[in-house]
Ligand SMILES: Nc1ncnc2c1ncn2[C@@H]1O[C@H](COP(=O)(O)OP(=O)(O)O)[C@@H](O)[C@H]1O
């Protein structure tokens with residue numbers, strides 16, 4: 717069994733430097749979801765043990781109506797029937813959480829987020845790879861399994877920050893720092909040697925921690941024409957013994 721998203725979220729919340737970067741996240745209940753939709757224009761509902769972008773539901777306010785999406789299916793609901801629409805997409809045996817929806821930055825019109833791949837081949841966490849994951853057209857998840865593809869991070873940040881190099885560098889450094897803190901935090905309670913951190917940059921340039929995966933996929937990194945990162949990842953996997 718993987719470590720649940722909520723457990724890791726709560727562990728990260730205990731660390732003051734991470735707190736401003738964690739979007740509000742709660743166990744999903746009817747009242748919590750409706751309350752969050754009063755504060756935020758969209759919320760993401762996800763299975764606590766989900767991966768690969770599976771089972772994610774987005775609810776977005778559109779004036780007096782709400783759009784409830786899962787995969788390529790879409791329903792329009794009144795406030796009183798939002799939960800019915802959500803339930804139609806939910807798998808009853810799974811526990812779900814509800815999270816503030818983030819307005820992800822875009823690259824050539826498509827949303828993107830960032831995957832940081834961390835490993836501990838010896839006694840220290842290191843960043844083996846950092847890449848931007850650009851979503852497939854019209855998708856609201858960026859996962860590789862859902863058609864997301866890798867682009868060099870600096871190129872994507874440059875475009876987001878309109879070629880302001882000092883903003884690009886500051887953002888890059890901050891993501892690196894936060895990722896190491898996240899790895900150390902999750903590693904305090906769980907014995908792990910690899911971690912994949914999903915980071916979002918919103919339209920205002922704020923950095924958000926979406927989640928941390930203790931079993932990250934590495935296929936995304938094979939899509940880059942520069943093979944340095946994937947080589948490092950594979951080399952470290954061999955020394956870790958996985
Ligand atoms: N709160 C959110 N706001 C905006 N986009 C989100 C949010 N949560 C998830 N996403 C999008 O959905 C993707 C998958 O969500 P994530 O929590 O990483 O679950 P999984 O374990 O399935 O990868 C993210 O990479 C991101 O593109």
Ligand SMILES: [Mg+2]
Nearest residue numbers: 768769914927
């Ligand atoms: Mg993820």
